[in-house]
Amino acid sequence: MNIIFYLSAVVAIYCTxxxxxxxxxxxxxxxxxxxxxxxxVIFFVLGAPFLAALEVIIYAGAIMVLFVxxxxxxxxxxxxVQQEKAWLQFRTWVWPAVFVLxxxxxxxYLLLYQPPAVAPAGSDQPIMPQQVGEALFTRxxxxxxxxxxxxxxxxxxxxxxxxxxxRSYHRYLEEEELRSTASEKQTQQVI
Amino acid sequence: MITVPVSVQLLLPxxxxxxxxxxxxxxxxxxxxxxxxxxxxxxxxxxxIIGSSLWKQADGQVMVxxxxxxxxxxxxxxxxxxxxxxxMHKTVDVDQLRxxxxxxxxx
Numbered sequence: 001m002n003i004i005f006y007l008s009a010v011v012a013i014y015c016t017x018x019x020x021x022x023x024x025x026x027x028x029x030x031x032x033x034x035x036x037x038x039x040x041v042i043f044f045v046l047g048a049p050f051l052a053a054l055e056v057i058i059y060a061g062a063i064m065v066l067f068v069x070x071x072x073x074x075x076x077x078x079x080x081v082q083q084e085k086a087w088l089q090f091r092t093w094v095w096p097a098v099f100v101l102x103x104x105x106x107x108x109y110l111l112l113y114q115p116p117a118v119a120p121a122g123s124d125q126p127i128m129p130q131q132v133g134e135a136l137f138t139r140x141x142x143x144x145x146x147x148x149x150x151x152x153x154x155x156x157x158x159x160x161x162x163x164x165x166x167r168s169y170h171r172y173l174e175e176e177e178l179r180s181t182a183s184e185k186q187t188q189q190v191i
Numbered sequence: 192m193i194t195v196p197v198s199v200q201l202l203l204p205x206x207x208x209x210x211x212x213x214x215x216x217x218x219x220x221x222x223x224x225x226x227x228x229x230x231x232x233x234x235x236x237x238x239x240i241i242g243s244s245l246w247k248q249a250d251g252q253v254m255v256x257x258x259x260x261x262x263x264x265x266x267x268x269x270x271x272x273x274x275x276x277x278x279m280h281k282t283v284d285v286d287q288l289r290x291x292x293x294x295x296x297x298x
Contacts, residue, residue: 001193009203016207016230020214025222032226035207039233042203046244047192051236051252058259059233063266070270071222074277080220087219096216100209107205111198124192127249135249136256143253147260154264162271164278 005045012038023084025071029064036060047126192244200241208234221276221283225269232262 015035022028036059044052136144207230214227236255243251277283 002195005193005195005200012203013206013210016210020210020218020223020227020230025220028223028226032230035230036233039207039237042237043240045193046200046240048240048243048252048255051240051255054256054259055236058263059229063229063263066266066270067222067226070274073274074222074283076283084220088217093213093217096213100213100216103212104205104209107209108202111201111205126192127243127247127252131249132252132256136253139250140253140257143257147257150264151260154267158267158271161268161275 001045005042008038008041008045011035012042021088023081023088025076025080026068029067029071033060033064036064049126050129050132197241197245201238204234204237204241207231207237219284219286221273221285221288224285225266225273229262229266232258 012035015031015038019028019031019035022031036055040052040055040060043049043055211227211230211234214230215224218224218227236258239251239254239258241251243249243255273283276288280288282288
């Protein structure tokens with residue numbers, strides 16, 4: 001089982017790096033989906049089969065599909081790739097990368113030289129959905145209801161923000177705009 | 192179940208989190224920044240799962256379910272905002288979105 005963990009870890013890290021550094025939005029999203037699937041495998045290996053399924057369904061399924069839809073709706077094409085190429089130059093990412101690497105070295109030191117406390121020995125069984133559901137709907141019931149409210153607020157907010165708004169100018173401004181477009185048309189015809 | 196040491200297990204989410212952080216720092220496209228934030232949230236969930244498997248308790252997995260719900264709500268609102276901003280400004284460059292900046296400081 002250990003080899004599965006290491007393999008999926010390598011896949012996850014590689015695909016996440018490619019996703020972050022890729023110029024093409026859709027390709028980056030596909031790499032991110034592969035990375036999330038690898039993380040789902042790791043969830044499964046770590047004894048969380050329920051969460052592995054949820055990761056595939058919600059993260060790799062629903063959330064990434066939302067991203068793909070938005071990239072599709074923006075529809076920026078080849079020009080966007082050129083722009084990303086121009087933005088993602090060496091001098092743009094070298095200093096953030098150095099600082100992040102520094103942070104990683106600190107993290108490495110803390111993890112390897114001051115290892116986390118050893119947990120009490122328990123059963124070697126994976127945690128099945130029954131146990132998760134039991135905890136979710138007894139001890140964390142309030143949290144579930146708060147999550148429900150958050151999702152409701154999210155849906156309403158997304159609906160209201162994403163709605164195509166009618167332009168609500170003042171009548172005078174509207175007339176002015178109409179007049180200016182009309183005069184533009186006239187000038188175009190003259191030309 | 193696996194027998195990889197806990198410090199090695201925790202290395203994976205830390206690497207993923209730092210890659211996500213790097214993505215937020217170096218990208219100028221809002222969509223990529225939102226993607227990088229998803230990577231970071233996912234890494235946080237992975238830490239919870241590792242803790243859950245270490246202590247053999249279901250609580251960590253419950254927390255990951257909450258993180259999933261939060262990420263879904265956040266992405267829905269964030270993407271709606273991105274669409275609206277793109278319609279208004281015809282750009283997804285965060286450096287050009289400075290409507291909130293004070294007028295006097297721009298000179």
